[in-house]
Amino acid sequence: MSRTRRLRAAVRADWHSFLRRRTAVFFTFFFPLIIVVIFGVLVQTEPTGGGLFAEPPAYYVPGYLAVVVLFTPLSRVGSEVARHRDGNRFEKLATTPLSRAEWLLAQTLVNVVVIGLAAMFLLGLVVALTGAVLSLSVATVLLLGVYVAVAVALFCGLGAVIGASADSQDGVIAASNAIALPLLFLSDTFVPLDMLPAWFRPAVALSPLTYFSRGVRAATADAGVGSGLDTLLVLAALAGVFLAVGAWSLPRTD
Amino acid sequence: MTATVVAEGVRRVYGETVALDGVSLAVEAGEVFALVGPNGAGKTTLVRALLGTTDAEGSVELFGRDPRAVDPERVGLLPQSFDPPERLSARELLDYYGGLYDEARATDAVLADVGLADDADTWYETLSGGQQRRVCVGTALVNDPDLLVLDEPTTGIDPRGRRALWRLVEDLAAAGTTVLLTTHDMDEAHRLADRVGLLADGRLAAVDDPDVLVAEYGGRSRLVVEADADSDALDIGYRTERSGDALVVHDVPPAEIGAIVDALDRAMISFDSLTWTEPDLEDVYLELTGESGPAGSRSAPAGVAGDRATTDPAEPGDGGRR
Numbered sequence: 001m002s003r004t005r006r007l008r009a010a011v012r013a014d015w016h017s018f019l020r021r022r023t024a025v026f027f028t029f030f031f032p033l034i035i036v037v038i039f040g041v042l043v044q045t046e047p048t049g050g051g052l053f054a055e056p057p058a059y060y061v062p063g064y065l066a067v068v069v070l071f072t073p074l075s076r077v078g079s080e081v082a083r084h085r086d087g088n089r090f091e092k093l094a095t096t097p098l099s100r101a102e103w104l105l106a107q108t109l110v111n112v113v114v115i116g117l118a119a120m121f122l123l124g125l126v127v128a129l130t131g132a133v134l135s136l137s138v139a140t141v142l143l144l145g146v147y148v149a150v151a152v153a154l155f156c157g158l159g160a161v162i163g164a165s166a167d168s169q170d171g172v173i174a175a176s177n178a179i180a181l182p183l184l185f186l187s188d189t190f191v192p193l194d195m196l197p198a199w200f201r202p203a204v205a206l207s208p209l210t211y212f213s214r215g216v217r218a219a220t221a222d223a224g225v226g227s228g229l230d231t232l233l234v235l236a237a238l239a240g241v242f243l244a245v246g247a248w249s250l251p252r253t254d
Numbered sequence: 255m256t257a258t259v260v261a262e263g264v265r266r267v268y269g270e271t272v273a274l275d276g277v278s279l280a281v282e283a284g285e286v287f288a289l290v291g292p293n294g295a296g297k298t299t300l301v302r303a304l305l306g307t308t309d310a311e312g313s314v315e316l317f318g319r320d321p322r323a324v325d326p327e328r329v330g331l332l333p334q335s336f337d338p339p340e341r342l343s344a345r346e347l348l349d350y351y352g353g354l355y356d357e358a359r360a361t362d363a364v365l366a367d368v369g370l371a372d373d374a375d376t377w378y379e380t381l382s383g384g385q386q387r388r389v390c391v392g393t394a395l396v397n398d399p400d401l402l403v404l405d406e407p408t409t410g411i412d413p414r415g416r417r418a419l420w421r422l423v424e425d426l427a428a429a430g431t432t433v434l435l436t437t438h439d440m441d442e443a444h445r446l447a448d449r450v451g452l453l454a455d456g457r458l459a460a461v462d463d464p465d466v467l468v469a470e471y472g473g474r475s476r477l478v479v480e481a482d483a484d485s486d487a488l489d490i491g492y493r494t495e496r497s498g499d500a501l502v503v504h505d506v507p508p509a510e511i512g513a514i515v516d517a518l519d520r521a522m523i524s525f526d527s528l529t530w531t532e533p534d535l536e537d538v539y540l541e542l543t544g545e546s547g548p549a550g551s552r553s554a555p556a557g558v559a560g561d562r563a564t565t566d567p568a569e570p571g572d573g574g575r576r
Contacts, residue, residue, distance in 0.1 A: 002356045009353020013339055013346065020341035087337030092393070094307045095331040095403075096354040253308050 006098050010106035014080075018110055024076070028114060032067045032122045039190075040064070040130035055192060057132035061220060062213035063189035064126050068118045069148055070180050070209060073111050073155040074162060078172035080107060081163025081250065090251045101247040108156040108243070112149045119148045134220040143219045147232065150239050151212040157242030158208075164249040188213045208242070211235040258283045258401055258432040263312035264303050266296075266456075273299040274310060275456040286423065286433040288443035288464075290535070291453035292543055297436040298334045300453065301405050304434070305331060316401065327355055330399030334406050334436075336390045338378060344389045345374040352396040359398050368392040369418050384411040391419060395426075402426060404435040408442060420446055440535040444468075450535065452542050459542040464535050471541045472533030477503040477514060481525035490517045506530065 019025060039060070043053055053060070084090050093103060123144070126132050134140075162179070166172040185191050186200075187209035193201050204210050211231040218228025259281035266274040273296045281287040289297045302308035306321030316324045338347050345361055352358030365374045368388040373381060378389060387410050394402060404423075408416045416439075423446055427433055437443050443450050444464045451461040460467055479501040485494045490513070493504045503514060511530055518525060 005356070006354050009350050012353075013342060013350035016346060017339045017341045083340075088333040088335055089338065091302070091307050091333045092331055092336060092338075092351075093354075095305055095326055095329050096351070096397075097326045097356070098354045253302070253306075 002097065003102065006102055007106055007109075010098060010103060011109050014106055014110045015113075018076070018114065025114075028068065028072055029118050029121060031071070032064060032118065033125060035067050036064055036122065036125050036129055040126060044130075053190075057126070057130040058134055058220065059192075059217070060130075060190060061123070061126055061132055061134065062216040063184070064122055065119050065148065065216060066151075066184055066187070066189050066209055066213065068115050068122060069151045069212065070155055070184060071176070072115050072118070073108075073152050074159040074176040074180055075173060076111060077104075077107050077156045077159030077246075078163035078166065078176050079169050081160055082166060082169040082172045085163075085251055086169070094252050099247075100250040100252065101243075104156065104160055104243060104247045104250065107160075108153050111156050112152045115152045116145060116148050119144075136220065140219055143232075144216060147212055147216050147219065147235070150232065150235050151209070154208050154235065154239035154242045157239065157244070157246030160246030161242075161249045164246075164251060183207050183209045188217075208235065208238045211238070256283045257281065257315075258285075258317060259287075259304055259434065260315045261300075261304060261312065262314075264300065264314060265311040266299050266303055266308060272456050274303060276312070277303075277453070277456070277458050278312075279451055279458060279461060281432060281434055283432055284427065284430050285448045286427045286435070286446050288447035288450045289434070289436040289453055290438070290440065290443050290450060290539060295453040295543075296456040297453055298405055299456075301334075301403055301434070301436060305329065305403060327357065327397055328400040330394040330397055330402045332390055332394040332404045332407055336393075338390065338393065340379060341377060343375045343377055344370050344381065344385075344392070347378060347389055348392050348396055351393040355397040357398075358396050361396075364392045364395050367395060367422055369415060384415050387411050388415060388419070399431065401432045401434070404433065406436055406438065408437065408439060416442070440539060444535045452539060454543045460538070464538075467538045468533050468535060470538075472535070472537040473541065474505045475507070475530065475532050477506040477511065478527075478529045478531070479503065479514075479518065479523075479525050480527045480529075481518070481523050483521070483523045487521050487523060488514075488517055489521075490514060 039053065040057065084093075127134060158179070159176070162175045163172050166175050186196070186204060187207040188204055189209065193204060196204070211234045215228040215231035215235060218231070257280040259279070261280070262278050264274050264277045265272070277296070277300055279287075289300065291297050299308060299310075303310035303312075304314055304316070304321065306314070314321055317328065339350070342350065344365065348361045348364050352361060352364070362371070362374075365371045368391050370385060370388055370392070373385060378386060381389065387407070391404065391407050394404060408419055411419060420442065423433055423435070427446075433446075435446070447464055449461060450464045450467060452459045452467070460471065462470070478497075480499060481501055482499070483501060485496045485501060488494055488501070488503075490503065492506055492514075495502050495504075506514060508530060511528065515528070
């Protein structure tokens with residue numbers, strides 16, 4: 001009961017605190033819109049041609065979703081950790097019953113809701129603007145929701161590690177971008193594996209985003225809801241590890 | 255009494271800087287203990303060491319236990335330079351911190367305690383600096399702690415708010431709360447604290463009742479006469495010395511100030527001001543931190559109220575000459 005009470009208080013505070021930062025909320029939704037418009041509408045895909053965007057539009061759906069699933073938690077949780085450290089908030093929290101894991105869980109829950117909404121918005125946008133053909137049902141959408149939630153949790157954990165390691169908010173943003181950009185393009189998202197050198201392809205399996213990408217692609221293809229569940233398990237296991245490491249890395253002392 | 259806080263030989267080193275060098279102290283249950291000292295003396299580091307939010311050598315016990323094993327419901331902390339989450343009102347912030355405890359005080363009661371009932375729904379960012387600090391103090395009170403730790407609680411708070419906060423601390427102490435506070439305000443320390451610990455260069459230079467500290471280290475009363483005259487120009491029966499642009503007369507009771515003025519008049523010594531000062535905790539601070547200057551250098555400017563009586567010779571009937 002008391003844990004529920006603590007989590008509820010922390011989620012409520014974080015929810016209000018985030019949603020009232022209008023610029024942050026705006027760009028959470030606007031940034032993926034820009035990506036879809038640039039790559040999905042202006043560049044467009046050429047399934048019969050060569051070049052980067054040679055796959056059918058549906059192939060790139062995991063990549064578009066990854067824009068919010070990857071970037072937002074990394075930068076948001078990382079910055080929040082930096083702000084908490086700068087404002088001596090962790091020092092204060094260390095003397096309250098709220099544990100570091102509970103703090104990160106509260107941050108994660110807020111991110112899951114906000115990014116889940118952004119992902120649904122993005123999915124509709126991709127279908128409407130790029131003509132991507134997806135096999136969507138209630139079960140598929142629910143499964144997509146699970147993928148998004150698990151991946152967001154994973155990257156919240158990684159964001160906590162970045163925030164705890166960087167010495168400033170600027171450092172968090174720089175580190176987040178340095179980590180997220182390679183992951184975004186080298187996780188079987190926008191760049192198909194056969195476009196990468198053979199020697200590099202095994203490295204793609206090291207990216208957690210790869211399992212999100214493959215799972216989402218399998219879930220939205222005709223293969224059915226049951227396909228790709230193995231990737232979901234891998235993703236969930238990684239999320240657990242990253243959340244644990246993230247919670248452990250949060251500052252408790254100066 | 256039972257000690258709420260016991261520290262033995264606490265030492266904390268950052269790189270080559272020794273922030274705390276073997277500090278030992280005990281704070282009794284229900285006591286108000288004030289830590290004073292110059293910037294960088296180690297006050298905040300000591301607070302952190304006592305609460306277990308920094309790793310320090312030596313031993314610390316709160317309520318007879320390791321600080322990190324203490325039930326957090328019993329402790330309330332206001333960290334130094336605390337900046338709570340953004341975009342939340344005073345009420346929401348207190349709701350947030352109160353929600354972290356199993357049993358919290360009513361938010362409205364805490365808001366009233368810190369004098370923010372009328373601004374409860376104003377975002378923290380749009381409150382004044384003093385109001386913000388009062389919200390922060392409120393976050394340390396939400397769980398009605400047995401041990402309240404306030405690291406510079408009145409920084410940035412106006413005199414009225416400061417006095418309201420002092421009354422609050424006095425009420426809490428009267429109700430049995432143990433209070434450990436740090437401050438640069440010597441009046442605050444003297445008024446609130448049962449005992450004062452003076453920290454300098456990472457060591458406790460003195461710990462005692464503030465009145466005892468003043469009697470032991472504060473020196474004696476002084477009458478500072480801004481006048482261009484030699485110390486031997488006055489034959490008044492009190493030790494007199496020249497310090498800068500002033501004559502400093504030692505150990506003058508307030509009732510004798512008139513006789514001094516008469517003596518100045520007889521000696522044809524014109525003066526710009528007379529300032530009588532009684533030793534206080536600031537003198538103790540200056541003495542023990544080695545920051546005290548030449549005799550009389552701490553004399554207050556004309557018109558300072560409190561325990562200093564100032565006579566402006568421009569006022570009628572004071573006997574002064576220009």
